[in-house]
Amino acid sequence: xxxxxEIIFTAVMVATACALVGTFMMLRKITMLADxxxxxxxxxxxxAFLLTGSRNVLPMLIGxxxxxxxxxxLTELLRNRGRVNEDAAMGTVFTFLxxxxxxxxxxxxxxxxxxxxxxxxxxxxxxxxxxxxHLGLTLPRAxxxxxxxxxxxxxxxxxxxxELKLCAFDPAYAVSVGxxxxxxxxxxxxxxxxxxxxxxxxxxxxxxxxxxxAPPATAFLLTDKxxxxxxxxVGIGGLSSVLGYYVAAYYNxxxxxxxxxxxxxxxxxxxxxxxxxxxxxxxxKGRRTPQSVVAEPSR
Amino acid sequence: MIVSDARRSEGQTIALxxxxxxxxxxxxPVIWGVDFALPERQLAAIVGPNGAGKSTLLKTIMGxxxxxxxxxxxxxxxxxxxxxxxxxxxQRESVDWDFxxxxxxxxxxxxxxxMGLFSRPGKADREAAMSALEKVGMAEFAKRQIxxxxxxxxxxxxxxxxxxxxxxxxxxxxxxxxxxxxTEAAILELLQSLRAExxxxxxxxxxxxxVADYFDYVLMIxxxxxxxxxxxxxxxxxxxxxxxxxxxNLLSEVAHLxxxxxxILQAEKKPE
Ligand SMILES: Nc1ncnc2c1ncn2[C@@H]1O[C@H](COP(=O)(O)OP(=O)(O)OP(=O)(O)O)[C@@H](O)[C@H]1O
Ligand SMILES: [Mg+2]
Numbered sequence: 001x002x003x004x005x006e007i008i009f010t011a012v013m014v015a016t017a018c019a020l021v022g023t024f025m026m027l028r029k030i031t032m033l034a035d036x037x038x039x040x041x042x043x044x045x046x047x048a049f050l051l052t053g054s055r056n057v058l059p060m061l062i063g064x065x066x067x068x069x070x071x072x073x074l075t076e077l078l079r080n081r082g083r084v085n086e087d088a089a090m091g092t093v094f095t096f097l098x099x100x101x102x103x104x105x106x107x108x109x110x111x112x113x114x115x116x117x118x119x120x121x122x123x124x125x126x127x128x129x130x131x132x133x134h135l136g137l138t139l140p141r142a143x144x145x146x147x148x149x150x151x152x153x154x155x156x157x158x159x160x161x162x163e164l165k166l167c168a169f170d171p172a173y174a175v176s177v178g179x180x181x182x183x184x185x186x187x188x189x190x191x192x193x194x195x196x197x198x199x200x201x202x203x204x205x206x207x208x209x210x211x212x213x214a215p216p217a218t219a220f221l222l223t224d225k226x227x228x229x230x231x232x233x234v235g236i237g238g239l240s241s242v243l244g245y246y247v248a249a250y251y252n253x254x255x256x257x258x259x260x261x262x263x264x265x266x267x268x269x270x271x272x273x274x275x276x277x278x279x280x281x282x283x284x285k286g287r288r289t290p291q292s293v294v295a296e297p298s299r
Numbered sequence: 300m301i302v303s304d305a306r307r308s309e310g311q312t313i314a315l316x317x318x319x320x321x322x323x324x325x326x327x328p329v330i331w332g333v334d335f336a337l338p339e340r341q342l343a344a345i346v347g348p349n350g351a352g353k354s355t356l357l358k359t360i361m362g363x364x365x366x367x368x369x370x371x372x373x374x375x376x377x378x379x380x381x382x383x384x385x386x387x388x389x390q391r392e393s394v395d396w397d398f399x400x401x402x403x404x405x406x407x408x409x410x411x412x413x414m415g416l417f418s419r420p421g422k423a424d425r426e427a428a429m430s431a432l433e434k435v436g437m438a439e440f441a442k443r444q445i446x447x448x449x450x451x452x453x454x455x456x457x458x459x460x461x462x463x464x465x466x467x468x469x470x471x472x473x474x475x476x477x478x479x480x481x482t483e484a485a486i487l488e489l490l491q492s493l494r495a496e497x498x499x500x501x502x503x504x505x506x507x508x509x510v511a512d513y514f515d516y517v518l519m520i521x522x523x524x525x526x527x528x529x530x531x532x533x534x535x536x537x538x539x540x541x542x543x544x545x546x547x548n549l550l551s552e553v554a555h556l557x558x559x560x561x562x563i564l565q566a567e568k569k570p571e
Contacts (some may be wrong), residue, residue, distance in 0.1 A: 027398065105446045159417045166408050170394045176361045176387035177412025177464070224399045 001122055003128040006140050009201025010127045011259060013146040015197045015237030017153045018211035019219075021192050021235050024157070026216040027168035027226075028188075032087070033075070034212040038196045038205045040071040042101025043275035045197060045254065050108055057145050071097060072186060124202045124255045134190050134193065149198040156191050157230070159184050165226060192274055207256040212239055214263040219276040314339035314377065314468050314499035315360070317468065320369030322352070324357050328367070329355050333524045337501060339374075339467075343516035344504040348543050351521045353503045357470045361387045373468060383413055386466035390455045390473055396445055403441040405456055407433055409463030424463075431462035434492075438486060451482040458489065470491060471501045476505065487513055501549050510534060 025031045044067030048059040053268035071093055124142075132141040157164065163184055166174045171181045192212075199208045217234035244259030251258075272279050314324040315337040322330040322478045330352040337343055345353045360362045360371050361477060362378055386409070409431065410424040420428075432438045435455040440448070448456065454474060475483055490500050490513075501518075504510055510517065510530075517533050519525040526538040 162408075162411055162414075162419070163416070165400070166411055167405075169398045169400065169405070170389065170408070171410065172358070172361075172363050172389050172393060173387060173460075174411075175363050176382075176385075176389075177409075178382045179411060220399070224446055225401070226399045226404075227397050 004245070004249075005086075006143075007124055007255065008242055010140065010142045010146055010202050011124060011241035011255070012238045013143075013150045014195075014203055014208075015103045015144070015196045015215070015259075016234050016243045017150045018199070018208060019147060019215040019233035020153050020157050020230060021188065021195055023216040023219070024164050024188060024229050025147060025192065026220065027165075030214075031213050033072070033090060033189070034192055036075070036090045036198070037071050037193050038093040038096035038212075039069045039101075040210050040239035041067045041193055041197050041200075042098055043104055044103050045103040045200065046108070050104070057141075057198075061149075061197055063192045064197030065158040065190050068189055068196070069186060071225050072189040086208065090098065091139055119251075123204075125195050127202055145198050146202065155190055156187070197285065200235045203206060203256050203259070207260055210260045210263050211240075214267055215240070217262075218267045218270045221270050221277045236263075240266060243286070311338040314341075315501065316372040316375070317356075317360065318370045318372070320356075320359065320371065321367045322355055322364060323367045324355075329522065330359070330520075333369070333463070333520070333525055335527045337413060337499065337516065337518075339499045340494060341499055341516040342490055342496055342514045343499070343501045343518065344510050344514040345501065345518045345520060346504055346507065346510055346542065347525075349543075353520055354472050356520065357387065357472055357501075357503065361385070361468060383464070384467040388457050388461045388469070388471040388474055390476070391450070391457055392500035396453060398445060399444055401441070402432070402437065402443050402445060402448070402456055403428055405445055406459045406463050409460040409557065412464065426552040427430050427465065428459075428463050433460045434462055434489060437519035451478040455482065455486070456476055458486065462489075467498055467539040469498060471500065471502045473503050473505060475502075475509075495564065507539070547550050 022031065022034065025034055041064035043064035044065070045060050046063075048063030052059045071090075074093045075086070075089045078084040079086050079094065083134050085093070109268075127140050127142045130141045132144055134144060163174070164177050166177075166179060166183045167181045174181050174184075174286065195212075196205070196208050199211075202209070215233040215236040216229065218236050219229050222232055223229050228282030240259050240262040244262040245255055246258075247253070247262060248255040269276070273281075313336045317333055317335050320330060320333045321328060327348075328390045333356065347353050355364060359366050360378070371378055373385055378385065403425075405463070406428040407420050407424060410420060410427060412421065414424065424476070429438065429441065432441055435458050437452065437455050437459060438541075440452065440456075444539065445453070445456070454476075458474060461471070474486055478486065490502070493500050493514075502514070511534055515530055517530050519533065519538050520540050521544075525542045526533050
């Protein structure tokens with residue numbers, strides 16, 4: 001396997017996992033919770049690191065998962081009990097937890113082999129250097145890590161498809177037929193935490209958010225069917241990973257940066273030129289029948 | 300249980316019993332000590348001014364909101380035990396109709412509760428959904444995206460979803476809101492056929508002009524339960540005034556209509 005392939009393959013796996021959970025987050029209009037969680041899991045990772053003294057994946061995933069749940073729970077608590085609106089609640093919780101993480105890193109900087117740049121931007125270029133052997137196979141550690149989480153995400157979305165869909169479309173009705181929106185909310189948030197943390201080292205906290213937010217938002221402009229939405233979001237995430245890698249290679253820039261730029265560019269192109277919802281098409285239609293612009297509901 | 304004993308002795312089964320229910324948002328009570336027993340096989344209306352707590356009452360019965368105190372029993376059992384027997388139709392403004400799905404998928408959601416975790420809709424579910432769509436006259440829209448429906452069509456889809464549940468008790472929040480006369484007639488017919496099949500339907504209704512025409516039974520609510528019972532005895536000027544306060548001139552007119560209506564009804568009934 002070439003190093004190039006290993007890097008791109010890792011990025012595509014991360015992008016796929018992000019696009020799947022991101023689609024359901026977008027439909028539930030809680031995309032920004034991904035931003036919150038991606039920051040708030042930091043102290044969980046650092047604590048796992050300090051407690052086990054290793055970069056072993058499992059404790060980190062557990063630490064991050066717990067912090068993800070804590071973020072979700074604290075946000076709900078502030079919102080329900082404290083008359084704080086959701087944005088403010090989230091903003092307060094995640095900046096606080098992120099700050100705790102940063103302080104922990106600087107306090108224990110000698111024990112913790114994690115620097116803040118790496119956490120924010122990741123270093124996917126190092127993926128091929130860090131190998132691990134399981135089941136007699138020696139592969140990049142990132143393959144095991146992101147691959148495992150990707151399998152989990154696919155299973156979660158596959159098995160919970162109808163529940164996730166109903167909870168997103170009509171939560172009150174979901175409860176009325178006995179499907180617990182609370183349980184599914186926490187389940188989704190736990191999976192998001194795992195996706196975030198498994199992607200941390202490779203792509204960093206900022207790109208994870210971009211990969212969760214941008215592909216579903218772009219896909220939403222291209223289809224009005226949920227299965228297609230999931231598929232197109234995955235496709236856009238994957239395509240951006242591949243193109244982003246080559247953009248970065250060409251300019252000798254950060255790979256995470258390259259992927260983010262491509263994500264943004266694809267969104268812009270679709271926003272302008274999408275067949276039904278694109279700005280250009282709507283503008284043309286609007287010139288022909290001026291009223292339809294006014295009648296068009298805003299998204 | 301005191302409430303229902305009297306009625307049970309009349310030999311009627313009670314579909315829904317609400318006992319001393321109090322509901323608060325944060326610390327502000329919006330429903331206070333509501334107590335009633337709704338006999339089965341009725342078309343029942345909930346009326347009351349905006350903010351009276353009608354939607355809140357339905358949501359509490361469905362377990363969407365936790366009551367501060369009191370209890371709800373459906374066919375003399377706690378809700379959890381008979382959840383499959385109860386179908387809820389929310390106000391259609393409560394969802395985002397830009398959601399990427401089609402009409403048949405939404406109606407199929409009525410089957411999710413019965414399907415169980417992890418299982419997928421099968422042939423029987425699809426058939427139940429299609430037959431529900433036929434009942435609301437929307438079968439040819441099955442593959443239509445929900446973002447392309449009119450308000451009246453959205454309302455009928457929500458009704459179809461509840462029908463697909465094949466429940467015994469239906470709770471509907473303003474199913475007549477914002478529909479045209481033809482749709483209103485179609486929905487009314489649907490409700491009547493549910494009653495004819497032995498089901499019980501409780502509907503939040505805003506149009507005081509038609510309440511007496513459409514329903515057999517009425518709950519009049521303004522934070523507290525003002526009155527409940529058979530339409531003829533309950534829907535009176537006095538109760539309307541108590542429910543809506545003195546602020547409606549129109550009210551006396553409506554009540555007048557209603558009494559006239561019940562006179563007509565009685566006149567019609569006499570020859571039999
Ligand atoms: N989520 C909420 N948080 C706080 N207060 C609420 C909430 N929902 C409703 N209320 C308040 O509870 C009261 C009852 O509301 P509800 O929606 O049950 O009234 P309603 O009878 O259905 O009114 P309408 O006829 O306008 O639909 C109102 O005063 C309302 O402001
Ligand atoms: Mg209401």
